């Protein structure tokens with residue numbers, strides 16, 4: 001049982017939750033995630049550790065409400081408990097001083113990108129961050145990103161904030177302007193696919209952090225498998241970060257949609273239930 | 277073994293046993309017919325989750341116990357990996373002292389209600405029974421009787437909590453709460469240690485909970501045993517991955533003097549054939565975990581599962597049987613086993629194969645998958661299969677399957693469950709540089725003490741053996757407890 005210490009909304013559908021988890025706060029590194037189960041009936045969902053306070057014994061999670069489990073989590077109040085929480089999982093991000101790092105985050109991928117941006121900056125890199133979302137309301141953590149980046153570029157599909165256009169346009173503008181040594185991208189699979197194609201054109205080594213469907217998060221089930229460089233890998237133990245140019249994003253895209261109709265139906269039912 | 281036999285001889289010479297033997301002639305005993313386990317109707321049970329075997333009645337148990345002739349040298353005991361005092365407990369049943377029988381079982385086996393249900397008896401104790409080896413008759417139903425006595429105790433409301441020695445305040449921990457970890461913990465508690473069991477998942481029990489289905493091993497049966505361990509003072513900490521949440525060094529700082537690694541063989545293997553990552557293709561671990569651990573088949577629970585109409589399960593072990601029978605219960609029209617050898621070579625328990633056949637499972641033996649195909653959404657819809665024949669025996673002594681050229685054909689499937697084995701969980705070895713492992717990733721231990729290359733770390737169960745059985749894992753746990761106890765005492769007295 002892990003107590004929620006604080007909850008703060010970034011927008012109607014995105015919130016930061018500070019949770020008591022002293023051991024995880026101590027052992028986690030940038031790039032790690034947790035798996036949690038809100039209640040007895042809940043599923044196990046993965047969420048990136050967006051930050052931690054070792055002294056207070058807490059970790060930060062940033063969640064976007066996209067379905068039943070994330071919605072249930074968002075409805076928990078300060079002082080309430082998450083039934084099960086385990087971590088830190090996955091491999092930590094490999095962070096070095098490389099020069100200039102281009103970080104591209106889309107939608108809810110912005111949350112897991114924050115600790116990585118922070119770590120790159122701490123290691124002495126110049127960090128340029130491109131944040132992309134459909135509209136202004138979905139651009140989250142802009143402030144926090146600015147604290148740890150040399151520059152933040154915001155891209156929205158409708159131009160309601162920052163520049164109008166896709167993440168790839170923002171990235172390309174930077175690449176054309178100055179030398180980029182490494183890129184990192186987190187977001188919806190389709191966005192990462194095109195981000196990777198963009199940096200490939202310029203031969204920039206790029207990592208993508210993958211958000212596949214998971215169950216246990218310890219390498220036991222294989223639900224999270226992806227093909228990287230022709231080999232099957234488990235995202236929860238071999239990743240979540242991989243060489244973006246070797247990932248079979250098309251396979252990942254259809255694997256993510258495996259339960260789509262069941263998820264949509266469950267979400268609809270859930271929303272009806274909580275609104276009455 | 278000699279020690280056990282000597283002990284059993286002594287027990288056998290007790291007056292009541294001698295009387296009991298005399299009360300009915302051996303000839304009368306051997307004339308009786310082996311009891312049949314009561315089972316649910318196959319056409320009903322393959323649509324729900326109730327336990328297939330409903331157990332023996334008291335009368336049935338007593339009659340079956342009567343068949344055991346209380347051999348002077350009970351060969352059955354040598355077939356049991358933990359050396360259960362088989363004739364001793366069976367003769368208690370014959371006298372209707374069912375709780376007494378359960379007490380004898382608990383002397384050597386922490387989880388008799390589990391083993392009575394899932395042990396491959398036909399290869400172990402029952403294979404060595406006098407009836408099997410000398411008379412060529414069906415053996416005494418040792419497994420059924422074991423289950424009967426253990427269930428009787430569980431249902432009696434008089435679960436005995438084993439005696440524990442005075443708390444010696446020495447902290448020890450297990451990594452993993454599967455049968456190996458549980459057996460280790462029970463013994464260490466009896467010796468008086470301050471015992472903690474760490475478990476990565478949110479449930480205690482390892483494969484007993486996430487793998488073996490409810491219709492074969494109800495969770496309640498496992499939970500009763502876990503409760504009695506809690507009463508013995510064992511502490512359980514779930515959602516804690518040793519090597520991730522905290523390192524061994526962190527735990528040593530907390531005062532732990534020794535560790536038992538029972539982290540199992542949790543890593544699913546795939547065949548690495550084309551199309552294996554399409555939607556609708558799962559490892560048996562994923563499929564069974566969704567259904568057993570996450571209750572995915574129930575509408576009230578959030579985790580989803582795919583319930584296919586044409587389901588192919590690849591493999592012939594217990595895991596494959598559990599998966600294929602689960603698929604049937606989730607509503608499959610065709611639920612098929614695809615196995616590259618013949619029925620005779622199947623590693624699954626004989627009873628599971630029989631139950632599967634009764635429930636309408638199709639067996640495509642001597643068949644092997646080559647490739648999978650999918651629709652435009654990436655959902656598997658067809659597979660290519662090749663027929664096989666049996667050639668010369670291989671290292672395992674089983675005849676090697678050889679593919680028949682030109683025999684390929686296509687099969688319509690919408691769900692495939694790959695159940696071709698598991699590899700050891702690499703989490704622990706990866707977090708300990710000095711730990712010696714084999715090239716398969718199993719931990720190397722001393723056979724007698726189960727001590728690893730790191731003195732304060734012991735190990736047992738599937739992480740040492742690769743995939744094995746519940747009773748072997750428990751035997752390892754007990755051996756490790758004895759080894760660890762000796763190790764700690766020697767250290768303390770020095």
Ligand SMILES: Cc1cc2nc3c(=O)[nH]c(=O)nc-3n(C[C@H](O)[C@H](O)[C@H](O)COP(=O)(O)OP(=O)(O)OC[C@H]3O[C@@H](n4cnc5c(N)ncnc54)[C@H](O)[C@@H]3O)c2cc1C
Nearest residue numbers: 045046047048062063064066067068069070111211212263
């Ligand atoms: C390593 C890792 C780190 C993650 N970090 C975060 C994070 O920090 N914050 C956050 O909000 N989310 C994160 N996610 C994604 C998060 O786990 C999913 O959004 C969540 O499981 C959805 O559950 P649900 O029941 O609310 O929605 P569902 O009903 O399961 O899904 C609703 C919709 O979201 C899509 N979806 C489902 N699962 C995922 C997924 N894993 N990734 C992307 N889309 C998905 C579905 O296709 C569907 O359209 C992470 C995922 C992984 C694997």
Ligand SMILES: Cc1cc2nc3c(=O)[nH]c(=O)nc-3n(C[C@H](O)[C@H](O)[C@H](O)COP(=O)(O)OP(=O)(O)OC[C@H]3O[C@@H](n4cnc5c(N)ncnc54)[C@H](O)[C@@H]3O)c2cc1C
Nearest residue numbers: 452454455456476482483518539540594737738744745746
């Ligand atoms: C579907 C299925 C059916 C089976 N049927 C039978 C049968 O009928 N009869 C039979 O005898 N055997 C059967 N087996 C095999 C038997 O279940 C195993 O041999 C046995 O469970 C092994 O026990 P164990 O304690 O070594 O490991 P497990 O039962 O695998 O338990 C290991 C536990 O350790 C936990 N763990 C791993 N790493 C860590 C870590 N770093 N920190 C904390 N916890 C950790 C895991 O989450 C797990 O709960 C079956 C197996 C399966 C999968």
Ligand code: SF4
Nearest residue numbers: 356360391395400401
């Ligand atoms: S534990 Fe297993 S092998 Fe031993 S007597 Fe019981 S059923 Fe037979």
Ligand code: SF4
Nearest residue numbers: 344345347352405406
């Ligand atoms: S070998 Fe068979 S008959 Fe003899 S004691 Fe054992 S169970 Fe009884």
Ligand code: FES
Nearest residue numbers: 217219221222236
């Ligand atoms: S989530 Fe189960 S193996 Fe990765």
